[in-house]
Amino acid sequence: MVAILEQAFREQRGRVLAALIGFLGDFDLAEEATQEAFAIAAERWPRDGAPSNPGTWLVTTARNRAIDRIRRDRTLAAKTRLLEVPEAVEDPMDEETTFPDERLELVFTCCHPALDIDAQVALTLRTLGGLTTPEIARAFLVGEPTMAQRLVRAKRKIKAAGIPFRVPPDHLLPDRLAAVLAVVYLIFNAGYSVPPTRNELAGEAVRLGRALAELMPDEPEVHGLLAMMLLHDARRAARLRDGDLVLLADQDRSLWDTAQIATGRKVLDLAFALRGRGPYVVQAAIASLHLDEPRDLPQIAALYGELARLTDSPVVELSRGVAVAEAEGPQAGLDILDGLALDDYHYLHSTRGELLRRLGRNAEAADAYRRALALVHDDAERRLLARRLDEVDAATGPGR
Amino acid sequence: MKYMLLIHQGTTPLPGSDEWEALPDDEKGAVYAAYKAVNETPGLTPGEQMQPPETATTVRVQDGKTLTTDGPFVEIKEALGGYCFLEADDLDAAIELAARIPAASMGGAIEVRPLGSW
Numbered sequence: 001m002v003a004i005l006e007q008a009f010r011e012q013r014g015r016v017l018a019a020l021i022g023f024l025g026d027f028d029l030a031e032e033a034t035q036e037a038f039a040i041a042a043e044r045w046p047r048d049g050a051p052s053n054p055g056t057w058l059v060t061t062a063r064n065r066a067i068d069r070i071r072r073d074r075t076l077a078a079k080t081r082l083l084e085v086p087e088a089v090e091d092p093m094d095e096e097t098t099f100p101d102e103r104l105e106l107v108f109t110c111c112h113p114a115l116d117i118d119a120q121v122a123l124t125l126r127t128l129g130g131l132t133t134p135e136i137a138r139a140f141l142v143g144e145p146t147m148a149q150r151l152v153r154a155k156r157k158i159k160a161a162g163i164p165f166r167v168p169p170d171h172l173l174p175d176r177l178a179a180v181l182a183v184v185y186l187i188f189n190a191g192y193s194v195p196p197t198r199n200e201l202a203g204e205a206v207r208l209g210r211a212l213a214e215l216m217p218d219e220p221e222v223h224g225l226l227a228m229m230l231l232h233d234a235r236r237a238a239r240l241r242d243g244d245l246v247l248l249a250d251q252d253r254s255l256w257d258t259a260q261i262a263t264g265r266k267v268l269d270l271a272f273a274l275r276g277r278g279p280y281v282v283q284a285a286i287a288s289l290h291l292d293e294p295r296d297l298p299q300i301a302a303l304y305g306e307l308a309r310l311t312d313s314p315v316v317e318l319s320r321g322v323a324v325a326e327a328e329g330p331q332a333g334l335d336i337l338d339g340l341a342l343d344d345y346h347y348l349h350s351t352r353g354e355l356l357r358r359l360g361r362n363a364e365a366a367d368a369y370r371r372a373l374a375l376v377h378d379d380a381e382r383r384l385l386a387r388r389l390d391e392v393d394a395a396t397g398p399g400r
Numbered sequence: 401m402k403y404m405l406l407i408h409q410g411t412t413p414l415p416g417s418d419e420w421e422a423l424p425d426d427e428k429g430a431v432y433a434a435y436k437a438v439n440e441t442p443g444l445t446p447g448e449q450m451q452p453p454e455t456a457t458t459v460r461v462q463d464g465k466t467l468t469t470d471g472p473f474v475e476i477k478e479a480l481g482g483y484c485f486l487e488a489d490d491l492d493a494a495i496e497l498a499a500r501i502p503a504a505s506m507g508g509a510i511e512v513r514p515l516g517s518w
Contacts, residue, residue, distance in 0.1 A: 114491055161514045162401035164490035172492060 008054040014128045016058045018106040019099050027155040037062035059099050111179040112163045119154035124183045181225050184208050188229050220276020223267050227284035230264030245380045282307045297327035314340045330355040346375035362392040402515040403494045409481035411507035431502045445485040453479030
């Protein structure tokens with residue numbers, strides 16, 4: 001029963017919350033009601049058995065709790081959309097019917113350009129990703145109180161400024177897309193980098209990507225993002241061995257999801273056919289090339305160069321450095337890494353450590369690994385770095 | 401939803417200035433026509449004409465004493481140049497209308513502020 005509850009929480013929380021926000025027009029009230037519904041489920045399901053449709057049960061229960069709360073608190077009712085709603089209580093949702101998936105509406109609301117971009121990302125991760133405030137704070141290298149304040153402000157603004165809960169009409173849709181794609185990509189990465197607890201986030205991002213691709217079939221970047229996520233995610237099972245990170249070159253290819261790779265490449269072809277050459281399409285092309293054996297490293301390095309020009313991002317330059325190191329040797333990679341303004345980014349230091357190690361400069365490699373260890377949060381990555389550090393420390397000898 | 405649209409002229413050329421006079425007649429005509437169309441939009445209540453910010457007087461009270469300074473509270477170029485009220489479905493509709501106000505594309509900016517009730 002605990003498993004069913006946990007599964008329901010993982011799979012349904014985003015949809016339940018989206019339905020409640022759509023219904024109530026109030027993020028805080030919806031979050032509270034959703035939380036209450038799960039608490040009631042934890043109490044009743046073990047006793048009475050799980051309902052046949054947990055999602056609908058949760059939405060109905062959360063809705064009723066929210067309405068109860070509003071009836072108790074008339075001053076609150078005066079300020080919410082719920083004034084018109086009370087008759088909905090008399091029409092309890094049939095447990096057998098499904099409720100509409102309003103997560104896309106929620107995404108466009110959370111990613112509204114009238115919100116600060118950091119708030120858009122945080123809010124989407126909080127509502128659809130189900131990340132906690134501390135997790136989001138850590139992902140964005142800010143303090144918890146700052147992140148909590150950011151979320152409170154964003155929710156307050158949505159309500160006070162009348163940011164609509166809807167998929168934007170056609171003439172607004174293209175402008176709203178870039179932020180949504182960036183946010184979906186971030187959710188994907190959040191699910192990808194911390195595998196034991198947030199695996200479902202990658203799947204969530206892929207589902208959102210699919211929905212966006214349906215909604216905007218002519219937009220190559222949507223397909224590019226979806227293709228990239230599918231191709232990365234296809235290697236998920238091979239990325240960890242006994243809880244430790246396995247680098248691409250060492251992965252067991254039999255664990256790769258070949259069907260998903262085929263799907264990803266088909267989506268990428270579609271993006272190309274739409275003449276896509278934006279950042280997500282290029283990243284998908286890179287991901288696809290990484291799956292070939294042997295890898296076309298000069299071509300990968302060239303595409304990273306194209307991506308760096310499109311995005312002006314030092315993180316992309318770092319990736320280009322890695323590809324160039326593979327194609328032309330560690331020193332050529334190091335030359336690119338030197339001078340990148342990424343001092344607080346643990347991948348810069350772990351990559352430098354790796355390249356220095358290959359050059360036999362073990363003492364410098366150890367220093368770089370120590371810098372990386374001081375910055376990394378993920379346990380699997382920490383263990384990988386600690387192993388590397390042990391190796392180079394051993395190679396340096398006790399004299400150091 | 402009720403909004404107040406605060407029009408900040410920024411570097412927008414204003415009638416009476418040399419920059420405005422330097423504009424071709426058809427551009428001036430287009431600006432007037434755009435303001436007219438904005439003011440005739442359903443749901444919009446035009447504001448009254450505001451004299452230039454240079455004519456403003458800013459009032460403070462310190463220790464019970466009324467202090468006045470010449471000019472607006474903020475810098476001249478940041479000062480409010482006009483306003484209107486809008487009744488709209490949501491922020492998207494308000495943003496679309498704000499984008500049609502000429503100042504928004506001529507060097508100024510429009511602040512869209514939702515209104516509440518006490």
